[in-house]
Amino acid sequence: MTGVEVKVEGLTKSFGPANIWSDVTLTLPPGEVSVLLGPSGTGKSVFLKTLIGLLKPEKGSIVIHDTDLVRCSESKLYEIRKLFGVLFQDGALFGSMNLFDNIAFPLREHTRKSETEIRDIVAEKMEMVGLTGDEGKLPGEISGGMRKRAGLARALVLDPEIILFDEPDSGLDPVRTAYLNQLIIDLNAMTDSTFLIVTHDINTAQTVPDNIGLLYRKHLAMFGPREQLLTSEEPVVAQFLNGRREGPIGMSEEKDTAQAEREMAEAGELQGLPPLKPQLAASSGMPDRQAVHRRRERVEAMMHELPEPAQRAIRESYGDAGAQWMPPNDGTTREVAREQVAVTGGRPGAGDDRPTDIHPRITDSTPPPPGRHQLSGGDE
Numbered sequence: 001m002t003g004v005e006v007k008v009e010g011l012t013k014s015f016g017p018a019n020i021w022s023d024v025t026l027t028l029p030p031g032e033v034s035v036l037l038g039p040s041g042t043g044k045s046v047f048l049k050t051l052i053g054l055l056k057p058e059k060g061s062i063v064i065h066d067t068d069l070v071r072c073s074e075s076k077l078y079e080i081r082k083l084f085g086v087l088f089q090d091g092a093l094f095g096s097m098n099l100f101d102n103i104a105f106p107l108r109e110h111t112r113k114s115e116t117e118i119r120d121i122v123a124e125k126m127e128m129v130g131l132t133g134d135e136g137k138l139p140g141e142i143s144g145g146m147r148k149r150a151g152l153a154r155a156l157v158l159d160p161e162i163i164l165f166d167e168p169d170s171g172l173d174p175v176r177t178a179y180l181n182q183l184i185i186d187l188n189a190m191t192d193s194t195f196l197i198v199t200h201d202i203n204t205a206q207t208v209p210d211n212i213g214l215l216y217r218k219h220l221a222m223f224g225p226r227e228q229l230l231t232s233e234e235p236v237v238a239q240f241l242n243g244r245r246e247g248p249i250g251m252s253e254e255k256d257t258a259q260a261e262r263e264m265a266e267a268g269e270l271q272g273l274p275p276l277k278p279q280l281a282a283s284s285g286m287p288d289r290q291a292v293h294r295r296r297e298r299v300e301a302m303m304h305e306l307p308e309p310a311q312r313a314i315r316e317s318y319g320d321a322g323a324q325w326m327p328p329n330d331g332t333t334r335e336v337a338r339e340q341v342a343v344t345g346g347r348p349g350a351g352d353d354r355p356t357d358i359h360p361r362i363t364d365s366t367p368p369p370p371g372r373h374q375l376s377g378g379d380e
């Protein structure tokens with residue numbers, strides 16, 4: 001099942017007089033993985049809760065399958081909510097139920113499936129997250145990483161078209177986070193669902209998503225292809241990606257502009273961004289990630305809107321083949337560039353006839369990731 005597009009327009013949310021964010025507009029592309037970043041307290045969790053209709057915004061719309069969640073009836077909202085799977089921070093498992101019953105819970109609540117069907121579905125989802133054999137364990141008897149994976153199996157059990165992850169990496173060590181990130185990419189390859197991940201983990205933001213958004217100063221400061229944020233020269237982005245004190249983000253709120261500018265000037269040499277890391281690819285043996293191909297078409301169409309560093313990074317991420325479809329920097333039109341692709345095998349000016357790969361996988365220089373069967377390793 002392919003994930004669905006989520007179109008958010010002009011969304012504004014306040015609690016009483018306290019405005020959390022205003023005029024948030026973004027589209028989660030179907031089946032792609034998006035990450036939402038932002039300093040603590042900027043309302044990322046509130047955004048997730050608003051998306052699934054648990055909180056009502058004052059303004060704006062959230063359109064899924066032609067239905068505006070903000071304005072639809074309660075019964076329609078109930079139906080639309082079934083399209084969502086949510087992984088809460090702690091997995092949100094029932095402490096007194098074993099993993100099987102926890103994962104079976106949404107099926108027993110929302111469907112009329114027989115116990116035999118439920119057993120098969122639960123077994124399938126537990127296998128997907130590497131928990132086969134742990135059905136009888138209680139949440140209190142397993143590690144935090146396993147609880148996250150059990151929560152993920154439960155989020156998957158109704159075959160959702162959209163999966164929301166609220167800080168999936170919180171409380172996990174870097175190694176478990178790396179396993180979980182690989183699992184997220186593999187699940188995306190298996191399900192082709194639309195993913196939105198809220199995280200503070202810079203490595204997750206650098207290596208997992210196709211798109212990144214940043215909530216800052218009560219607005220969505222940015223949302224676009226991962227390379228757009230990861231190469232952005234905005235001070236707030238540099239501060240966030242480098243985890244520094246110097247910059248516009250303060251301890252409890254944003255600093256005033258004068259103080260931030262003073263600090264930035266003093267720490268001028270710290271302005272740079274960390275090197276761009278390659279995006280994780282699905283593990284070997286996994287289905288091809290369909291989102292990679294769709295995203296490539298989509299990014300091609302919007303290339304001219306992106307800043308030059310982002311364009312360069314995208315081109316580089318596709319390696320030699322990137323020259324095949326990116327508008328060249330020499331003023332040649334896209335049509336001419338396409339002709340050059342046809343004639344020269346993709347490198348304007350190159351006359352050889354090396355074979356071309358129309359949809360090469362995003363390059364990933366990391367060692368081959370673990371297979372599903374290994375995911376439970378080391379968690380006990």
Ligand SMILES: Nc1ncnc2c1ncn2[C@@H]1O[C@H](COP(=O)(O)OP(=O)(O)OP(=O)(O)O)[C@@H](O)[C@H]1O
Nearest residue numbers: 015020038039040041042043044045046047198200
């Ligand atoms: N139900 C509520 N009623 C009133 N205020 C709320 C409610 N839920 C959240 N808030 C406020 O909204 C703001 C944003 O909270 P939220 O948890 O979404 O931030 P966040 O960006 O997810 O933070 P963190 O990164 O620390 O998890 C906070 O000031 C919080 O106190």
